[in-house]
Structure formats: structure tokens, C-alpha cells
Amino acid sequence: MALIEARDVEIGFGGPPILSGVNVDIEAGEIFAILGGSGCGKSTLLRHLIGLQAPQAGTIRVQGEDPAVARQDAPPFGVMFQSGALFGSLTLTQNVALPLEEWSTLDADSIATVAAARLALVGLDGFENHLPAEISGGMKKRAGIARALALEPDILFLDEPSAGLDPVTSVELDELLLKLNANLGVTIVLVTHELDSLFKIAKRCVMLDRDAAGAIASGDPRALRDDSTDHRVHRFFNRQSSGAAPA
Amino acid sequence: MSSDTLRVERETLADGSVQLRLAGELRLDASHDLRARLDALRPDPAAPLQIDLSELENLDGAGAALLHAYAHACEDSGARPRISGARDGVATILELYEPRGKRPCERPPPQRLSTVEHVGNTSWELWLRTRDALDFLGNFALACLAALRRPRSVHWADLGKLCERVGADAVPIVALIAFLIGLVTAFQSAETFKQYGANIFVADMVGLSMTRVMGPLMMAILVAGRSGAGFAAELGTMKVSEEIDALRTLGLDPLSFLVIPRVVALVLMVPLLTLLADLLGIVGGLLIGMSVLDLTLTSFLNRLSLALDLWDVGTGLILSVAYGVAIGVIACERGLATSGGAVGVGRNTTSAVVTILFNLVLITSVLTILFQMWGI
Structure with missing residues (x-):
């Protein structure tokens, strides 16, 4: 199958x-x-x-x-939508951390570490505390991928x-x-x-x-x-x- | 997968360094106590550390990120950690999540503001908002003048649909609410009127209160919640999705294209809704008059005609025109001032409704005093 x-x-x-x-x-x-x-x-x-x-x-x-x-x-499964579909009120780190907070047993420090690593993986290191409205369309897509990857x-x-x-x-x-x-x-x-x-x-x-x-x-x-x-x-x-x- | 898929063994090497051998799998769901488990095996945090991954069969991104973070923390405590022995698949993931060369975060995480900072920020934002609102009012006035000179510059094609949205679509809820307000007002006062044998004066009370203030104000509040919030959210969404910018690049002025038709629709429809509210409010009062106060239809209507003159309805209509302008201008201003995605749309829509409500009360107070001074 x-x-x-x-x-x-x-x-x-x-x-x-x-x-x-x-x-x-x-x-x-x-x-x-x-x-x-x-x-x-x-x-x-x-x-x-x-x-x-x-x-x-x-x-x-x-x-x-x-x-x-x-x-x-x-x-x-992880999903990345066409425009990123990031939550506008959350920073990029918070966007990636959200599914980890909901579904993993990691503590807050570990979640922050993993979220930052996911963002670095898609080349968004340095932008952890930016809001989606403050980054370009391409960056939003990459952040969307980082969030889709959050739960492995x-x-x-x-x-x-x-x-x-x-x-x-x-x-x-x-x-x-x-x-x-x-x-x-x-x-x-x-x-x-x-x-x-x-x-x-x-x-x-x-x-x-x-x-x-x-x-x-x-x-x-x-x-x-x-x-x-x-x-x-x-x-x-x-x-x-x-x-x-x-x- | 449980956390026991990861096994950690400690060995003290001949040179005094500590070797931690990780075996099994280090994955997201087995990583929650990684730091505590590794720390527990290192009584001396400053002792040189080797992390041996030769028996680690499986590593995922979260495990790699946490392992790197642990090594980084050990480096800070002087342990000079070395990660070695990773198999091919594990080494690739480890390398993928290697933080070397990572750019530092450009800004600190959002902090909770102190009360003083909050008051300062709010005051400054209030000043900027007032300035922008005045700027918008000036531009709107100029756009209105331009529209009077060249009516074709306004996008009138939408006016019919807008009138339908603001007016016709609101009729059922306006009718119901106005009827209930008239009914409740009369019912609340019925007992008092009875005690003084002044049953007939319920017609005065319902008639005057509905036509002069209550009817127009209640309808304006209803329209603010329906159409004001709707326009602010609609224009706000257009702003954040760059539709407003697209209009400008097409040589179309958002004020003529979007704002003036909406304000005109409100100015036309709010008085009509007010008239409907006046009528149905009085019908509500009549129902109580006939059922609770033993009045006849003729006596109620006769008294009503004595109590009301045309100016009572007229002042209500003047108020409703002012309300229509206020709702339209404020809703559109707040909508066009939106920034910051969905959050911004929500924030400015709320702001539009609150600002409209405040201004409705302000307009009511000012015009009521003026009507008194003019004797109408």
C-alpha cells in the first residue's frame, strides 16, 4: 500500500x-x-x-x-501554504514553536532552541523575533517551511x-x-x-x-x-x- | 516512541576527560530530558567532554539542534566539548543543523512594557492617530469638493450595492430592534403612568424619545456594528493585501473610488433606517399602550399627533445624517490606516467601532444642545 x-x-x-x-x-x-x-x-x-x-x-x-x-x-504531516500562512500576531520563533508547544514534551528552552534551529535551517537566522508583516514574501514561505518541519x-x-x-x-x-x-x-x-x-x-x-x-x-x-x-x-x-x- | 530509545553511557578517559556515548535514537519525542540526562552524568561541568555518536543509529532535526545547543552550553562552562564518531546519516543531520556561522538575532524578543512606557507609547500613538485622522479628513474634504466639480470621478457603480448592504439588508434587524425598544420603553414606564393616571402620555414619551434621539442613536449604533465594522474590515483587508496600492498604481484615488461611495450610501440609508425605526418603535409603544394601558388606537394616535411636530422627526433625521457621515468617514479612515496583516485588520476594526461609538455620543450631545439653543 x-x-x-x-x-x-x-x-x-x-x-x-x-x-x-x-x-x-x-x-x-x-x-x-x-x-x-x-x-x-x-x-x-x-x-x-x-x-x-x-x-x-x-x-x-x-x-x-x-x-x-x-x-x-x-x-x-507538515504543510506549507502558498503564502506561508504565518500567524500575524506571533514572531517567527513563536510561529515555529506553536506546534512544538502543543504536541511535544520539550521544555520552553528546548522549544526555543529547536525553533531557532528550524529557522536557521531555512536561512532565517537573525529574524527570529520579527513579525511576519516585517519580512518579505520569500522569507514568509521559508518560515512556513520551518513551521511545517517543526514536528519532524x-x-x-x-x-x-x-x-x-x-x-x-x-x-x-x-x-x-x-x-x-x-x-x-x-x-x-x-x-x-x-x-x-x-x-x-x-x-x-x-x-x-x-x-x-x-x-x-x-x-x-x-x-x-x-x-x-x-x-x-x-x-x-x-x-x-x-x-x-x-x- | 518513548525516551528510553536513547541510551547514554559515561566513561572517564585516561586524559581525565569525560566521554558520553549516545546510542539508539535521538528524536523529537525522546529529546525532552536530554540536557538533564547528560548533565547528570557530568558532576564536573568544566571537565573536558567528548560526545561519542558512533552508536547513535538515528537522529532527527530536533535532536541535532538540542545536541548542538548542549555542546554550546558546555563550551560556555569551559568543557571544550567534541562531538565525534557520527555515522553518515547522523553526521549529515548534525551538519545540517550546525549553528556555526549562524547570524545573531537582529532584535530582542518582544518585552512586556512597563506602565510608564505603555502610557508613553499609547499617548504617542494617539497623537499620531489624531494627526493621521485630521490628514484624512482634509483629503476627504478635498476629494468631496473634487467630486462635486467632477461627479464622474467617483465610482458610483458600487453605490446601489452599497445602499443594499447598508440599508435593505439591515431592515429585518432594524425593524426588530426598534420595535422591541419602543415596546420595552413603554412597558417600563407603563406602571408609573398608571399610578398617576397619565396613561395617555405614553404616546408622548415613546413618540418623542424614538424620533428625537433614541431611534436615530440606536440605529446608528446598529449600523456602526454592521456596516461600520464591515467597511473597516473590508478596507483594512484590501490595504494589507496591497489592493489599495494597486488602485493607486492604476491612477484611481481610494477616496473617490472607495470612501465617497460608502459615505454617500450611509448618508442616504441611515436616515431611511431611522424613519423605519421611528415608526416601528412607536408601533411597539402603541402595542403596550393598547394592551397594558387600555388605550385605543385613535386616542394613542391623537395624542401622538399633538405631542410630535415635524421638527421632532426632523432633528432626528439631521442627527442621522451626521451619524452617517461619522460612521462612513471613521470606518474608512480606520480601514485605510490598517497595517500588519490579520491582527492589524482586527485591531483597526475594533478601533473603528469604538471611535464611531464615541463620536456618535459626541455628535448627539453637541447637536442636542444646539437644537435646544435654536429652540427646535
Whole structure:
């Protein structure tokens, strides 16, 4: 059984489904990407995988459990939202410390130490006592990752982690994710548009399409780029406009 | 996973240094007593320390961070700690969390202010707020003048929807509250009127109180809570999500685009809601008059027509126009002054409602005195 399983998932908001017949199997220790053009439902699928929304039909299982049920105890996975979703009234340290205070047995000093180390890990050392409103968008994303890592999750869900980051920070973030995956065995599921980052870190992916209202391809992103005969996949990976003739 | 997944053994080496050998797993849920366990094995904190990780099979980020912090603390006590023997996977995590080269924190954690500092800060903020509010008022007045000269400069397209939000959507709650206020006012005084045989004067009391002050003020408080808070939160959210900046970059003035339509909607709708409140408040009083004080509909209405003149309703409407302006201007000013994300939106929305309520009472006091002086 895969670590994360989606079977015949149909997603919608009352009207016609925006995604249907989606099947995803993500194995433990994988770095898996959800791809697709804007508005195809990537982030929506992610929200379903983490149990924030329930599918209209089909089943989703994370570590064999319904994610909405699994989240009611100590969160089994960390999530970084697109804009960081930091709590505005708390400093960065307090944001990262919050899940530790709630779910770990560490004392206050140890929590502060771990929170500071998480922030240093994502390059935010020096900004421990800043409020989210005082830092840039890229820094908020990194702080969001630090918070997602707080409880040493086995699975990390990241919504567009590299978008809006400068190239150096983006490469550093890719390297960090690779290290977390290789050394801590963290399974990483990310939504991304950034092809460079995708080819560097993702081992497998699923590609969604708005017109098809579902998945149109899955597999190794490099293989899809080089071998796919589907013109939509080809256009995506080769950055071609929809008016361009298929190669 | 329990804390006994980590085993620690102590050995004193030939050179007098202490070696602590960590074995098993050092993970987040086994790290809570790490420092105490290691300290307990080191009676002399200044003795040279070696931390041997050759038998440590598993280490996570929290364990690594706490181990580094422990080594750092030992360094401060002169123990010159050395971490050695880590296996490949453990060494990588250890290196990942290595604090060497870590930038120092740029600012101290937020401190609790002393009373004096708090009073000073609050006074200074109050002064800045007053200055900004006056600045806003000046700009609003200029924008109004510009709108009079060039009415097309205002975004009137939203006015209908805003009137619906402020006025039509509020009708059910306004009707219910006004009716109950009239009812309760009459009911509370009914016993006293009965004792003096002055039952008929309930019409005077309900009529005058509802039309002159109670109706307009209660409706203004209701609109402040509904629409004032709504506008402040809406504009505040737009401000923190840079929508206001986007308007400016598109060459649109937030005052003409957002503020004037909202103030106009309030100025149009609050008097209408007030009239409705006057009417339903009186109906509430009438109900008590007929059911508790044995009045007839005709006697109540006859007395009401004697007690009320047009100026009683007129003064209430003048008040309601002033209330509408105050609610709109203050709510929009507070909204546009928002900074600091969701917390800022909450703070400024609260501030808007409190400031509006204070100003409603202020306006009531000033205008009531003026009406007295003018004999209306």
C-alpha cells in the first residue's frame, strides 16, 4: 500500500467537477510533484490530500487513514501554504514553536532552541523575533517551511515553495528539500510551476489539466518532457504557448 | 516512541576527560530530558567532554539542534566539548543543523512594557492617530469638493450595492430592534403612568424619545456594528493585501473610488433606517399602550399627533445624517490606516467601532444642545 493514495477522486464545489478520476500513489521517501497550468486544480488537489476538503467521490488515504481524521491528533504531516500562512500576531520563533508547544514534551528552552534551529535551517537566522508583516514574501514561505518541519513530519506538503524566490534562495531550498528527503526520509509532495526545481528534485509527478478536468500524465518528469506524445504535456514542459504548433 | 530509545553511557578517559556515548535514537519525542540526562552524568561541568555518536543509529532535526545547543552550553562552562564518531546519516543531520556561522538575532524578543512606557507609547500613538485622522479628513474634504466639480470621478457603480448592504439588508434587524425598544420603553414606564393616571402620555414619551434621539442613536449604533465594522474590515483587508496600492498604481484615488461611495450610501440609508425605526418603535409603544394601558388606537394616535411636530422627526433625521457621515468617514479612515496583516485588520476594526461609538455620543450631545439653543 502506498503512503498516500488517491482513488478515483472527484473534486468540485457543487457544480461540475473540476477534477475527476484522479488516481495518485505516492510511496514513502518519494519527492512527488503535482503539475499543471494555472487554475487546473493543483492546490485544490493538495488541500484534499491533506484533508482540508473532502472529495465529492473517491477515497484519499494518507498512511492508511482518512487525512481529515488523521489530522485530529498530532499532525502526521507538515504543510506549507502558498503564502506561508504565518500567524500575524506571533514572531517567527513563536510561529515555529506553536506546534512544538502543543504536541511535544520539550521544555520552553528546548522549544526555543529547536525553533531557532528550524529557522536557521531555512536561512532565517537573525529574524527570529520579527513579525511576519516585517519580512518579505520569500522569507514568509521559508518560515512556513520551518513551521511545517517543526514536528519532524514523515510527510511534507508544499504549495509552490519556490515561486517568488530569488534564484539563489530557490536553489538552496531545493537542496534543503533533497537533504531532508535523503537524510531524514521525509516524503515530499509539492505543487510547483518551476520546471528547473521540478527536474532537480522530483522523482515522479502527476500532471493535471483544466480542460480535461483530470490527470493527463504521470511519471518521471524528465521522461514526460522527453518522451510524451501528448501535446499538452509537451507544451507545458517546453514552455510553449497554446498557439504553438506541436513539435 | 518513548525516551528510553536513547541510551547514554559515561566513561572517564585516561586524559581525565569525560566521554558520553549516545546510542539508539535521538528524536523529537525522546529529546525532552536530554540536557538533564547528560548533565547528570557530568558532576564536573568544566571537565573536558567528548560526545561519542558512533552508536547513535538515528537522529532527527530536533535532536541535532538540542545536541548542538548542549555542546554550546558546555563550551560556555569551559568543557571544550567534541562531538565525534557520527555515522553518515547522523553526521549529515548534525551538519545540517550546525549553528556555526549562524547570524545573531537582529532584535530582542518582544518585552512586556512597563506602565510608564505603555502610557508613553499609547499617548504617542494617539497623537499620531489624531494627526493621521485630521490628514484624512482634509483629503476627504478635498476629494468631496473634487467630486462635486467632477461627479464622474467617483465610482458610483458600487453605490446601489452599497445602499443594499447598508440599508435593505439591515431592515429585518432594524425593524426588530426598534420595535422591541419602543415596546420595552413603554412597558417600563407603563406602571408609573398608571399610578398617576397619565396613561395617555405614553404616546408622548415613546413618540418623542424614538424620533428625537433614541431611534436615530440606536440605529446608528446598529449600523456602526454592521456596516461600520464591515467597511473597516473590508478596507483594512484590501490595504494589507496591497489592493489599495494597486488602485493607486492604476491612477484611481481610494477616496473617490472607495470612501465617497460608502459615505454617500450611509448618508442616504441611515436616515431611511431611522424613519423605519421611528415608526416601528412607536408601533411597539402603541402595542403596550393598547394592551397594558387600555388605550385605543385613535386616542394613542391623537395624542401622538399633538405631542410630535415635524421638527421632532426632523432633528432626528439631521442627527442621522451626521451619524452617517461619522460612521462612513471613521470606518474608512480606520480601514485605510490598517497595517500588519490579520491582527492589524482586527485591531483597526475594533478601533473603528469604538471611535464611531464615541463620536456618535459626541455628535448627539453637541447637536442636542444646539437644537435646544435654536429652540427646535
